[in-house]
Amino acid sequence: MKIILRLAIFLIFLNSINLNCQSKIVKIKGGEYIPLYGRDSLMVTIDDFWIDVYPVTNKEYVDYVKKKPNWQRSKAIKLFVDESYLRDWQNDTLLNANQKLNSPITNISWFAAKSYCENQGKRLPTVDEWEYVAMANKTMPDARSLKNYNQFILSWYEKPKTFNQTIGSTFKNYWQVYDLHGLVWEWTSDFNSVLITGESRKDVDKDSNLFCGSAAINATDLMNYAAFMRYAIRGSLKAKYTMKNLGFRCVKDN
Amino acid sequence: MKFLKLVCLLFIVSLLVTSCKNESKQEIAIVDTANIYVKGTMDAELTSPPFVPAPVGNRSAKKLLVNMEIIEKEGTMTDGVQYLYWTFGGSVPGSFIRTRVGDLVEFTLSNHPDNKLPHNIDLHAVTGPGGGAESSFVAPGHEKTFSFKTLNPGLYVYHCATAPVGMHIANGMYGLILVEPEGGLPPVDKEYYIMQGDFYTKGATGERGLQPFDMTKAIKEDADYVVFNGAVNALTGDNAITANVGETVRLFVGNGGPNLTSSFHVIGEIFDNVHVEGGDLINKNVQTTSIPAGGAAIVDFKVEVPGTFILVDHAIFRAFNKGALGMLKVTGEEKKSLYSGVKQEGIYHPEGGTIQTMPETKETKEKVVAVVKEKSLLKKLKDGKQVYMNTCFACHQAEGQGIPNAFPPLAKSDYLNADVNRAIGIVLNGKTGEITVNGKKYNSVMTRQTLTEEEVADVMTYVYNSWGNNKTNVSIKMVQEVKNK
Numbered sequence: 001m002k003i004i005l006r007l008a009i010f011l012i013f014l015n016s017i018n019l020n021c022q023s024k025i026v027k028i029k030g031g032e033y034i035p036l037y038g039r040d041s042l043m044v045t046i047d048d049f050w051i052d053v054y055p056v057t058n059k060e061y062v063d064y065v066k067k068k069p070n071w072q073r074s075k076a077i078k079l080f081v082d083e084s085y086l087r088d089w090q091n092d093t094l095l096n097a098n099q100k101l102n103s104p105i106t107n108i109s110w111f112a113a114k115s116y117c118e119n120q121g122k123r124l125p126t127v128d129e130w131e132y133v134a135m136a137n138k139t140m141p142d143a144r145s146l147k148n149y150n151q152f153i154l155s156w157y158e159k160p161k162t163f164n165q166t167i168g169s170t171f172k173n174y175w176q177v178y179d180l181h182g183l184v185w186e187w188t189s190d191f192n193s194v195l196i197t198g199e200s201r202k203d204v205d206k207d208s209n210l211f212c213g214s215a216a217i218n219a220t221d222l223m224n225y226a227a228f229m230r231y232a233i234r235g236s237l238k239a240k241y242t243m244k245n246l247g248f249r250c251v252k253d254n
Numbered sequence: 255m256k257f258l259k260l261v262c263l264l265f266i267v268s269l270l271v272t273s274c275k276n277e278s279k280q281e282i283a284i285v286d287t288a289n290i291y292v293k294g295t296m297d298a299e300l301t302s303p304p305f306v307p308a309p310v311g312n313r314s315a316k317k318l319l320v321n322m323e324i325i326e327k328e329g330t331m332t333d334g335v336q337y338l339y340w341t342f343g344g345s346v347p348g349s350f351i352r353t354r355v356g357d358l359v360e361f362t363l364s365n366h367p368d369n370k371l372p373h374n375i376d377l378h379a380v381t382g383p384g385g386g387a388e389s390s391f392v393a394p395g396h397e398k399t400f401s402f403k404t405l406n407p408g409l410y411v412y413h414c415a416t417a418p419v420g421m422h423i424a425n426g427m428y429g430l431i432l433v434e435p436e437g438g439l440p441p442v443d444k445e446y447y448i449m450q451g452d453f454y455t456k457g458a459t460g461e462r463g464l465q466p467f468d469m470t471k472a473i474k475e476d477a478d479y480v481v482f483n484g485a486v487n488a489l490t491g492d493n494a495i496t497a498n499v500g501e502t503v504r505l506f507v508g509n510g511g512p513n514l515t516s517s518f519h520v521i522g523e524i525f526d527n528v529h530v531e532g533g534d535l536i537n538k539n540v541q542t543t544s545i546p547a548g549g550a551a552i553v554d555f556k557v558e559v560p561g562t563f564i565l566v567d568h569a570i571f572r573a574f575n576k577g578a579l580g581m582l583k584v585t586g587e588e589k590k591s592l593y594s595g596v597k598q599e600g601i602y603h604p605e606g607g608t609i610q611t612m613p614e615t616k617e618t619k620e621k622v623v624a625v626v627k628e629k630s631l632l633k634k635l636k637d638g639k640q641v642y643m644n645t646c647f648a649c650h651q652a653e654g655q656g657i658p659n660a661f662p663p664l665a666k667s668d669y670l671n672a673d674v675n676r677a678i679g680i681v682l683n684g685k686t687g688e689i690t691v692n693g694k695k696y697n698s699v700m701t702r703q704t705l706t707e708e709e710v711a712d713v714m715t716y717v718y719n720s721w722g723n724n725k726t727n728v729s730i731k732m733v734q735e736v737k738n739k
Contacts, residue, residue: 084367084395107395155466157370158338160328185370225469228417229371236372236393236416243395244367 025050025252026176033132033142036227046132051125052249054167054178055186056116059101061108064116066093071112080111084242102166104184104247110239113187117250124189125251127234131227134181136174143174144227153226156182163245187248191234287405290315290356297321298359300349303483304446304495306506307352310434315356322349322362324392324427326369328464331453331479332486332577334640336464339484340414340425342375346484347449347510348412348429353379353404355433360401361386367395373422377402378410378548379431387415407435409532409550411508420512424454424472426484428510430550442554443501449508450516450545450567450578451484452477459576460644475513480572482565482580489565489580497557499586502526504554511547517568518543518551520582522561525553542568557584559593574648628729629708631715638716641709646717649700654721660698662691665721674718674726678736681710707733 030046065072072092076085084107088096095101110124117123125133137143144150156162163184170182180186233246295317299307325344331337342348353359363375372393376385380402389400414427430449454472455465459479471478482489489495497503509516519542528540532550537543543551557563565580566573573579629637649661656663664670669691670677684702688695705713710733718726 082396151466154469158464158466160326161368225418225421232417233372233393236391241393241396243393245370245394 024053026053028129028133028175028177031132031141033135035128035131036231044128044132046129048254049125049129050252050254051129051133051175051177052122052251053176055104055184055247055249056113057102057167058095058099058105061105061116062093062095062101064119068115068119071115076112080240081109082240082242084244085109085112086242088244098164100164100166102168103164104167104179106163106184106244106247107242108187108247109242110187110191110237112242113248114189117248120250122250122252124187124248126190127188127193129251130180130186130188131230133173133175133177136177138171138173141174150226153181153229157229163247184245184247185230185233185243187246188234191237287355288403290403292317292356292358295319298351298353300343300351301447302343302345302349303347304448304489304493306350306432306445306447309438309441309445310352310354311438313354315354315358317358317360318353320351320359320361321364322375323364323366324369324373325366326371330485331455331465331481332460333643334462334637335455335457335460337453337455338425338464338466340371340373340422340427342412342414342427342429346426346428346451347447347508348427350429350447350506351412351431353431353433354438355404355407355435357404357433358401359404360399361390362397362399363390363392364397365392365394369394371416373414373416373427374398375412376415377412377431379404379406379408379412379433381405384415385412391416404433407433407534409433409506409508409529409552411510411548411550413510413548418469420472421467421469423510423512424452425467426451426510428508430506430508432506439504439552442504444495444497445504445506446495447506448482448489448495448565448580449484449510450480450482450514450518451510452512452514453479453481455479462640472512477514477572477576479577480514480567480569481577486577486579491581494562494581494583496583496585499557499560499584499589502554502556503582504552506550506552507543507545508550509545509547513547514567514569514572515547516545516578518545518553519566519568520553520555521564521566523555523557523563523582526555528553557582559589560584560586629712631719631727634712634715634727635719637709638712638714641705641713642716645703645705646713654717656691660696662689662694662696664717664723666692666723668692670717671724671726674714674728674732675736678710678714678728678733681705681714682733682737707737 027048027050030048032043032045034042035044069075069092070077073086073089074092086107088099088107090096114124135142135144137146137149140146162182165183167183168178170179172178173180291314293314293316296319298318298320300320300322301307322343324340324342326338326340327344328336329339329346339346361375361377363373365373372391374387374391376387378385380386382402386400386402390398392398410431410433412429412431414422416422428449428451430447454468454476455461455478456468457463457465479486487493507518525540525543526538528537528543529535529552530537530543531546532552540553543553545551561584563582563584565582567578650656650664654664662669669689680700681703685700688697690696703710707730711728711730714728715726718724718728
């Protein structure tokens with residue numbers, strides 16, 4: 001009897017988690033695309049996967065560190081976070097008065113983000129997965145050649161402190177995913193796989209056809225410029241870094 | 255015996271040879287700036303333009319600590335036009351760095367946590383990969399430190415070199431670093447820091463509001479603003495640089511680009527000395543010096559007579575239509591023996607941001623039907639003043655006093671107050687030919703102003719409500735009626 005009860009409770013619990021997840025995660029149909037740094041010969045294949053509709057919020061992360069004290073500000077291992085980790089919080093488990101519960105969590109390291117996702121049975125998206133979903137606008141899966149798509153992204157750079165906005169405050173894209181552009185930068189699992197060396201112009205010389213090379217060739221292709229910024233920011237990061245403008249979301253395989 | 259002689263001879267020759275070698279070695283030792291001994295540590299003084307830190311003078315080479323912060327912030331490009339600048343040290347151009355040859359510069363670059371983007375710095379004074387860019391690539395909320403030895407004296411540009419490089423430069427990420435030679439530069443009375451840059455905005459030149467950067471125009475090198483020190487009027491009026499008659503003035507002039515070469519010229523002065531391209535070569539008695547994008551020049555001259563000397567990019571439409579204009583105000587006693595003339599200050603003021611065309615004799619007029627929303631008088635006066643300062647100020651002057659014999663006054667103007675529709679017509683269509691204002695005859699050209707109806711209403715209301723005029727409130731409807739007549 002007890003066992004059945006336990007099982008029932010467990011099942012209810014499991015279901016609620018599932019329901020909870022399903023409301024916030026959507027399926028992305030895989031496909032092929034050419035990333036910014038690629039050439040025609042460099043098609044990337046994306047398998048089907050699931051992605052969070054919104055970036056992880058302050059509230060979700062507060063709940064997380066309550067459950068996992070080893071990721072609280074004072075306890076996190078210094079190898080995994082820098083000094084700015086959650087620095088705006090009042091203390092280990094309390095947000096600052098001017099931080100909203102449903103704003104994206106920022107000042108978070110790659111290690112912390114990775115661990116959060118893994119705890120949920122998910123993982124961080126790869127650069128290719130992230131870019132694949134983020135190249136959509138409201139109606140098209142690949143809007144990168146559209147002027148207003150790029151202008152929206154570029155104009156974001158001119159809006160200060162967008163990390164204070166709440167999730168869902170930008171547009172819902174073709175895949176029903178919000179806030180890929182216009183809120184905060186987001187961690188990816190392999191953020192530094194496309195290396196900017198710090199000396200962006202030098203990357204031209206490399207065999208890997210990195211973006212500066214293609215910029216020189218397709219200089220009039222405006223789509224590159226918005227995306228450069230993302231590759232530049234990723235290239236400037238180390239896994240323990242945390243930034244006010246950098247959050248994350250998780251993905252899941254089938 | 256012969257053998258001995260030979261040995262002797264060889265010995266002497268070898269002595270000569272080695273002594274020669276020694277001499278040449280010494281020479282090399284003197285010019286090898288890599289070996290200049292560094293003694294002591296000091297914090298670098300950093301200054302915002304147009305000011306420069308105190309001369310290095312005769313100090314020994316030191317370890318020089320430079321701390322520079324990157325700040326992305328909104329600023330004013332010209333009246334009514336805002337722009338998001340990316341800055342080194344909070345200003346465009348960035349803080350001036352002054353070093354001497356042989357200094358070991360320890361450079362710390364901090365990227366403010368509120369910033370969105372990673373940045374780095376490429377100092378042309380650095381001998382090393384990327385000019386330091388490779389070692390200084392820094393994410394927001396972080397800082398990087400690297401050091402370099404200043405091997406070559408000269409005036410050098412620094413700039414951000416993060417992808418897309420052009421955009422970082424176009425948003426104002428550049429400045430100058432001076433490496434003084436052994437013993438310093440010859441002393442002068444005044445030193446200033448001026449740097450040209452071209453800017454590309456989504457809206458046309460002078461279009462109001464926060465203007466985003468326009469990549470397409472930047473690629474086409476179609477600049478909306480070409481300015482000194484980051485903004486129109488950064489070096490005019492109250493911001494003008496100054497000197498006294500008889501003083502020597504040295505200008506450290508840089509060109510951040512990203513695209514345009516500067517033909518730097520000071521109207522009414524001849525440069526006594528120009529360090530061509532900021533290097534050792536000194537040219538004398540120069541009228542206009544060419545400063546490439548990403549290059550610099552040091553110019554100096556003695557100011558002999560008082561007056562306002564106008565600094566321009568002598569690619570002259572940039573000066574009068576895109577903002578590349580500054581002022582050096584020299585005060586002191588007149589020297590009639592050098593310059594007698596009837597001086598007129600200010601006729602080289604900018605004509606302003608709007609596009610100007612010549613008066614039209616005939617034009618087809620279309621009826622415009624639009625919903626007109628009238629602004630409050632207060633708002634009109636505020637906006638009207640901006641239009642005035644952009645468009646009318648150059649000829650009619652700050653207090654509407656005009657310029658004798660050239661441009662009629664607007665202050666207490668009988669001509670203006672007599673007929674408001676005629677005045678609106680002149681702003682809309684331009685005016686040529688003789689008119690009489692307050693008893694004086696004027697015969698000049700007023701170009702047709704490309705302003706919106708709203709702007710015309712604003713500026714005319716401002717003029718009518720200033721300087722003792724009859725306080726007419728010009729509505730958009732009045733402007734439309736004149737336009738459609």
